[in-house]
Amino acid sequence: MPPADRRARRRQETIDEILDIAVAIMSEEGVNGLSLSEVARRLGIQPPSIYKYFPSLMAIYDELFLRGQTMHLEVMRDAMATADPGLDALVAGLEASGRWLLANRAVAELLFWRPVPKFEPSHSAMAISREMIDIQRAALVDAVTAGQLGPGADSDEAVFLVSTLIIGVLSQAFANEPDLEWGTGRFTPLFPKLMRLLVAVYPPPS
Amino acid sequence: MPPADRRARRRQETIDEILDIAVAIMSEEGVNGLSLSEVARRLGIQPPSIYKYFPSLMAIYDELFLRGQTMHLEVMRDAMATADPGLDALVAGLEASGRWLLANRAVAELLFWRPVPKFEPSHSAMAISREMIDIQRAALVDAVTAGQLGPGADSDEAVFLVSTLIIGVLSQAFANEPDLEWGTGRFTPLFPKLMRLLVAVYPPPS
DNA sequence: ACAGAAAGCTAATACCATTAGCTAATGCTG
DNA sequence: CAGCATTAGCTAATGGTATTAGCTTTCTGT
Numbered sequence: 046m047p048p049a050d051r052r053a054r055r056r057q058e059t060i061d062e063i064l065d066i067a068v069a070i071m072s073e074e075g076v077n078g079l080s081l082s083e084v085a086r087r088l089g090i091q092p093p094s095i096y097k098y099f100p101s102l103m104a105i106y107d108e109l110f111l112r113g114q115t116m117h118l119e120v121m122r123d124a125m126a127t128a129d130p131g132l133d134a135l136v137a138g139l140e141a142s143g144r145w146l147l148a149n150r151a152v153a154e155l156l157f158w159r160p161v162p163k164f165e166p167s168h169s170a171m172a173i174s175r176e177m178i179d180i181q182r183a184a185l186v187d188a189v190t191a192g193q194l195g196p197g198a199d200s201d202e203a204v205f206l207v208s209t210l211i212i213g214v215l216s217q218a219f220a221n222e223p224d225l226e227w228g229t230g231r232f233t234p235l236f237p238k239l240m241r242l243l244v245a246v247y248p249p250p251s
Numbered sequence: 252m253p254p255a256d257r258r259a260r261r262r263q264e265t266i267d268e269i270l271d272i273a274v275a276i277m278s279e280e281g282v283n284g285l286s287l288s289e290v291a292r293r294l295g296i297q298p299p300s301i302y303k304y305f306p307s308l309m310a311i312y313d314e315l316f317l318r319g320q321t322m323h324l325e326v327m328r329d330a331m332a333t334a335d336p337g338l339d340a341l342v343a344g345l346e347a348s349g350r351w352l353l354a355n356r357a358v359a360e361l362l363f364w365r366p367v368p369k370f371e372p373s374h375s376a377m378a379i380s381r382e383m384i385d386i387q388r389a390a391l392v393d394a395v396t397a398g399q400l401g402p403g404a405d406s407d408e409a410v411f412l413v414s415t416l417i418i419g420v421l422s423q424a425f426a427n428e429p430d431l432e433w434g435t436g437r438f439t440p441l442f443p444k445l446m447r448l449l450v451a452v453y454p455p456p457s
Numbered sequence: 458a459c460a461g462a463a464a465g466c467t468a469a470t471a472c473c474a475t476t477a478g479c480t481a482a483t484g485c486t487g
Numbered sequence: 488c489a490g491c492a493t494t495a496g497c498t499a500a501t502g503g504t505a506t507t508a509g510c511t512t513t514c515t516g517t
Contacts, residue, residue: 051483051484052483052484052485052493052494056494056495059495075367077283080472080473080474081473081474081475082472082473082474090495090496090497091497091498092473092474092475093475093476093477093496093497093498094495094496094497096474096475096476097494097496098495101474101475102474102475157422157426158364158422158425158426159426161281201437202437202441205423205437205441206441206444206445208423209416209419209420209422209423209445210416210419211419212419212422212423213415213416213417213418213419213420213422214415214419216363216364216415216418216419216422217411217414217418219364219365220363220364220365231407231408231411232411232415235408235411235412238452239412239415241452242448242451242452245448245451245452246444246448246451256516257515257516258462258463258514258515258516262463262464265464286504287504287505287506288503288504288505296464296465296466297465297467298505298506299465299505299506299508300464300466302506302507303463303464303465304464307505307506308505308506
C-alpha cells in the first residue's frame with residue numbers, strides 16, 4: 046500500500062468520525078441540540094481542536110446536509126432502478142425515500158425543515174436537489190408515455206405535488222409519532238392511498 | 252373602573268409584551284433563535300428579571316404554543332362558520348388555516364414542526380388539538396350526509412389525510428419559499444388541487 | 458402610613474462557540 | 488536518517504447563553 050498520504054487518510058477518518066458523532070447527537074438531542082463541545086467530549090478531545098477539522102458548527106451542518114442529500118438521492122435512485130420504469134418506479138422510489146427519511150430522522154429534518162436559522166443550502170446542494178427533481182420527472186414522463194398517467198403528469202407541478210404528499214406524511218409522523226416505524230401509526234400507512242391519489246389527479250386517457 | 256387588581260393588570264400587560272417580543276424575535280431569527288437575553292434587551296430590562304414572569308425559556312415556548320393553537324383553532328372555526336356546512340366549510344376552514352399558518356410562520360413551526368427538543372405539548376394543548384380534529388370531522392360528516400363525499404370520508408383517516416395535505420404544502424413553502432404570500436410560488440397554489448383530490452379519494456355515491 | 462408583595466437589580470455559576478497562541482508529534486524530503 | 492514543516496492537539500481567554508441567589512426599591516392594598 047503506497048502511503049500516498051497516510052496523514053490525509055487519518056484526517057479523513059477523524060472527519061467522518063466527527064460527522065457520525067454529530068448525527069448521533071442530533072438523533073438524541075434534536076437537530077439543534079448539536080453542540081461542538083459534546084462532539085469533542087465524545088471524541089475525547091478538547092472543543093477547540095474540532096476547529097482543526099471544521100471551521101465552524103455551521104460547516105458541520107453544511108457537510109451533513111450535503112451528505113444526507115447525496116445518500117437520499119442514491120437510495121431513491123436505487124429503489125427506482127429495481128422496479129418497472131414508469132409509475133411503479135416512481136412509487137418504489139418515493140416509498141424508499143419515505144422509509145429512509147423516517148429512519149434517518151435527524152438528517153431528514155436538516156434536509157427538509159431547515160431547523161437551523163441562517164443556514165442556506167450551498168450551490169452543490171442545489172444541484173443535487175435538481176437531480177432529485179429530474180429523476181422523478183423522468184419517471185413521470187415514462188408513466189405518461191406508458192399510459193399510466195395523464196399528460197398533465199409530465200410537469201414540475203406533478204413533481205411538487207408528489208414531494209408535498211410525502212413531506213406531509215413525514216411531517217405528521219415526526220411531530221406526532223416519533224419512534225414509530227414505517228407502515229405503523231396513523232400517518233405513514235396513508236402513503237399507498239396518496240399514491241393512488243396521484244392517478245386520480247392525472248387520470249390516464251382511458 | 253374598579254381597580255380590581257391594578258397590579259395584576261400591569262403584570263398581564265408585561266407578560267403579553269414579552270410574548271409579542273418573543274414572536275418578533277422568532278420571526279427574525281428563527282424559532283430557536285429566541286433568547287431570553289434578547290427579550291430582556293428589547294424590553295429594557297435585565298435578563299434575570301424575565302424570571303419574575305416566566306419560570307424558564309421553555310415556559311415561554313409553552314405559552315406561545317398554547318396561544319398559537321387557540322388562535323389557529325379560532326381562525327379555522329370562524330372561516331368554517333361563514334361557509335355552507337359540509338365540504339365548503341371544510342375547504343374554507345383549511346384555506347384559512349393555511350393562510351394563517353403562512354402568515355404566522357414562527358408560531359406555525361412551533362405548532363407543527365417541534366423545532367425545540369424536549370418540549371412536549373401540555374395536556375391542555377392536547378385538548379385543543381382534539382377539538383381541531385373534531386370540527387374537521389364534523390364538517391366531513393356533514394359532507395357525507397349531504398352526498399358531497401363518500402361514506403369513507405367520515406373517518407379519522409380522512410382528517411389525517413386532510414391535515415397531511417396542508418402540512419405538506421406548508422412544509423415545502425416554508426423550506427423553499429419563505430416570505431412568499433399564499434397563492435404565489437410553486438406550492439401554495441397546489442392547495443385547490445389538493446382539495447379536489449379529497450373528492451377523488453372519497454367519491455360521492457354518484 | 459405602613460407592611461408586604463412585586464419587580465426590578467447585581468453577582469455568580471455553568472454552559473456554549475470561537476479565537477489566539479503555544480507545544481508536541483508526525484511524517485515527507487533531502 | 489536527520490531535519491523541518493505541517494498537523495493535531497493543548498490551554499487560556501472572550502463574549503455569548505440560561506439560570507439561581509439574594510438584595511433593594513417601588514408600588515399598592517389595607
